[in-house]
Amino acid sequence: MTLLADQLLVLSLLINFVVLGTSRIAFAVRAVAVQGILLGVLPALVHPFSWHLVGIVCGILLAKGIIIPWMIMGAIKKAEIKRELEPFIGYTSTLVLGAVFTSLAFMFAAKLPLAPEHSGLIFVPASIATLLCGFLVLMSRRKAISQVIGYLVMENGIFIFGLLLANAMPVMVEAGALLDLLVGVFVMGIVINNINREFSSLDTSRLNTLREE
């Protein structure tokens, strides 16, 4: 089963690159949705069966795979934007940086003092790599919606790490993580709305006019 889990993780790592490399926002959202579904299935593979686990898996699939992507798609339609045209860092460079970060994550994870039963898995490097890719998206994109996507990718990275921490994750931890995600998306939703209204565009680089002199 761990072999299948590793394969799924590799797939989600590849999805990171899809998100980094595409200029079409709707496509990136779909990619993140797929990543969410993959990660939602993961707990079922690594932990023994229980009804609690079923609840967790269903909840994650619903939140990460359907509800949040659907909300973002709605926001995209409302704001009428399809592409991220002028990223701060070009697509090729982000891809290269993503690759560098991913390899750095593998190097770093190899040096971490992990529990022996975890040291063979790629959970830790995959988690760190996904986190860093999320950061990269957050940083390199201009549109607020792309930044929400970056935030989601980051959250996925944290989620992968969380899979390791407890054998059966307590509901509270899981609920907390999901709540966190929801709040993040809400905040970004408000930011998007306000930037749109204030500047008639979703360009976050315009925010610097708000700074205090």
Next chain:
Amino acid sequence: MTGPGEVVPNLALLIAAIILQACSTLPLLFRRSALSQKISASLMVLASMIGTTGAVRSLTDPAAHSLLLDWSLPFGPAEIGIDPLSALFLLPIFIITGCSALYGVGYWPAQKHPHTVTRLTFFLGLLAASLTTVVMARNAILFLIAWEMMALGSFFSLTTDDKHEEVRDAGILYLITTHLGTLVLFALFSLLSINGSFLFPAAASLSALHPLANAIFITALIGFGVKAGMMPLHVWLPSAHASAPSHISAIMSGVVLKMGIYGMVRVFSFFAQVPLWWGATILVLGMISGVVGVAFALGQHDLKRLLAYHSIENIGIILMGMGVALIGQATGSQAMMLLGMAGCLLHVLNHALFKALLFLGAGSVIHAVGTREIDLMGGVGRRLPLTASLFLAGSVAICGLPPLNGFVSEIMVYLGCFRGVAFSNGSAVGLTALAVPALALVGGLAVACFVKVYGTVFLGIPRTEEHSGGHEAPGNMLVPMGVLAGFCAVIGLAPWLVAPLLAGAVAGWHPSLANSTAALTSLVPFNWISLLSTSLTLCILVGTWVIVRRTSGNEHSTAPTWGCGYLRPTPRMQYTATSFAEMLVKYFRDLLRPQEYSPEITGIFPAPTRYSSHITEVVLEGLYLPFLEYLYRKTAPFRRLQHGRLHLYILYILVTLVVLLVVTVNS
């Protein structure tokens, strides 16, 4: 000392008072009506009565009691307790908050201020409850939590009228300075809890040879000095007191400032022995605060700002008492310790009483005439006779004149200084010898200042048409003032009543002064003071009676003052407050830096013109603001990091993360 967990009646009374104070925040949250406001005020008054009983009982009970709260906080358990020292500071808290809450019903009625009354009442209750908790907290964390709640409670209640820009500015200045003070307190409590326990040490349990003793002294002086309004850390005080609603000013000046004094006394009580320079520093700072505070007060045109500067002056007198006590401790003179600390603590109570009385009186006057400018008022005494007589009582008390209470506490400080001159040696003699004329100067200038205020505001005739209206304050505003004036009179006429209370509180500061009621009575001639005050009061009463009897049958006629033959006198030709104080302001010109605008008058028929004078907050505008400006310019390169570009902020985080990863991998 009783064991933790055992609740003694005194402690139970005080805890009940805290709960009632906290409950007074609730009624207006449910229903915004005049009835809710009255219920809320009644809860506060009830809390004050219960609390005062508990505090007086604790003052006569030399033992300290404490209670461990079943409440797990980080850094150890929370503990509240009561000892005579805390109880003495609880007295003004309960008396002033109760009176102010009652006054608020008439001063800020729910019908007239429907939008702000809920907020004001809520934060008044919160402020009262947190003040009580500050004094009763026995460990650093609970103390800091209550301290912060107190700061926020007073911030929100002082900015009640936040549609005015000056109120918002005053609030922000207060918020910044109080938090700077709190930052220093964090340092203080980390130093104190260096051995790992956040509980307060017992009285006289630390040695001044403690390597951190001097650091503890300096942090306590700065951290609590900001709250107490000690010069030169007083910059927030004048604008905050002037901008708050009057009954909040009364609490801030009467009680919140005293929390700074409480903090200092409490921290100094931890030390068994102190070096001489501690007392000397406090004495000198007290002299500066006293003299400079009253000099600034002389130059003010705003009634509440003037009272605020008098708070600084009185904090100066309190600090002088504390300084004398610490010098006594350093030189081993029990009499100086007793006189200085008893004077300091009694003046804490006295200043709370008469300054609250004056602020409430000022509130009634401002309510009636609709301005805070002294030079626009006049003749208020005819329209508000009761307020005028109560204000007069407060003025006499604050000037330290017999027969009221200010005289009693000031004479204790004088006697402490004389002891220092007569029986000490070395530099202590010089300092205490210098303190006596400084205290006398403060008293004299205060008399001049209150002659100016009372004469301009209450006597004469109204100076302007639009501020000539108004009527006597309603009963629920007069009763609290009457209560405060009554306390002033009782302490002034029968000072021996407070001697046992003071002796108890002084023993809480230093255990070697336990059972010193007899010593205090022998050092201070309470009987003579009482005799003098009583006979003076009798003379005044008899004199008034005689005058009233003689003039009651006469016919009254009103005529303008003879103006040396000038044909068209106007009320504006009366002596103004500015002109009255002009000579004294001139003496202190180097300090006060008055800004005058007086155009030159030319020709035989000059055109209409204006004269204006203004005294700014010199320390703030001449010292702190230029310094901050300098700091602002010098830190310009760092401010480039704060550019408002979200992506680069995220880049900072990413770079930090990657650097950390690389460092970990390489190590």
